[in-house]
Amino acid sequence: MNQEMEYGNDYRFIPATSIRSGIGTEVLPDLLCYTVQIVNICLVGSPDTEDFVLVDAGMPGSANEIISVTEERYGVNSRPKAIILTHGHFDHVGGVIELVKHWGVPVYAHSMEMPFLTGQKSYPEPDPTVEGGMVAKMSPMFPNEPIDLRNNAQSLPSDGTIPHMPGFRWIHTPGHAPGHISLFREKDRALIAGDAFVTVKQEYLYKVFTQEQEISGPPRYLTTDWKAAKQSVIKLAALKPAAAITGHGLPMSGELLTTSLEKLVNEFDQIAVPEYGKYVN
Ligand SMILES: [Zn+2]
Ligand SMILES: [Zn+2]
16 A cells, blocks of 8 residues: 655754653643644543544654654554644654554545645745744744655545544634644533644744743744634634644643633734734735
8 A cells, every 4th residue: 555655855853842842741631742842742542542543743753752652651562543634734744654654554634735745735935034033034944845645645524523533523724724624522622723823932942942831823934824824713712622732832721721712813913913924915
């Protein structure tokens, strides 16, 4: 089944980290958030079962670390049933090819992300001129060429269900990426938001390093459609999530999450949208 999968030509290790790197937080008994350098992955499924999935696949070069974290939680030689991607940016697919080879599991993403996962289309260039800090300035080094998962990548079912994630549904939350999705579980109102919004000002290297918790719109240097991004945040706030794991920053829950999301919706143009940048109109 496996034709040769490959990363883009610009795939490379990114030397950025945070004090949370290597730390896992159990947000719920069946929901682990683990930080790889500056990005979060999730393991969804209770540790006493074999039915679990990995959401997102970390930074370039992180596959072995992700395998270790998985085996620590679910046992030696355990493997998820699938890998679900919130979107295909380099910091969410960094280890995916090695993981697919090691585990032999399918990868699911929104159909609109498929071109970026099957070698057909590059993401737009990151914008180093966007209003923001050092991470924005260093963004030209970030890979934006598509990876090619060949036939290991599949589109999510169009009915909103997510394979191997009973109780969860995917919600299309474009703006940061065309096929960006968030994952929501009605029962306990748990949300995996990807980069639709994040809880750290991802443009600022020192805030990323210290992981200072602060609601923020999607990372600016890679967001190309701010109108859609705003609608996506409105959509997620309306779900009234009780706990959220975002692609970057600490998990947030309860009253702080409610008030922070309200604030982000009401002040989106001030908080999230940059003053200037090539994707701001
Ligand atoms: Zn992203
Ligand atoms: Zn990201």
